[in-house]
Amino acid sequence: MKHDQIARALARRGRISHAEARDKMDELVHEILKSLRGGHKTAVPGVGHLICLPRPIAANPGARGKRK
Numbered sequence: 183m184k185h186d187q188i189a190r191a192l193a194r195r196g197r198i199s200h201a202e203a204r205d206k207m208d209e210l211v212h213e214i215l216k217s218l219r220g221g222h223k224t225a226v227p228g229v230g231h232l233i234c235l236p237r238p239i240a241a242n243p244g245a246r247g248k249r250k
Contacts, residue, residue: 183191185207193203214232217224224232 185204189200189204189207192198192207193200196203196206198206214224214226218232218234221234226232
């Protein structure tokens with residue numbers, strides 16, 4: 183689903199305006215990201231726990247110079 187579709191469904195279920203639903207959704211996403219950036223595990227009901235893992239270091243053959 184797209185952001186707007188989720189906001190409309192949230193507005194209908196919560197009996198709030200579409201704009202208020204979008205604001206609430208943005209606040210929720212902001213709080214989740216803030217928690218994850220702080221290194222904390224975040225529980226999202228119906229989804230599970232979200233955690234940030236370090237990115238793996240990928241081999242980049244082009245970084246070693248040009249091959250002949």
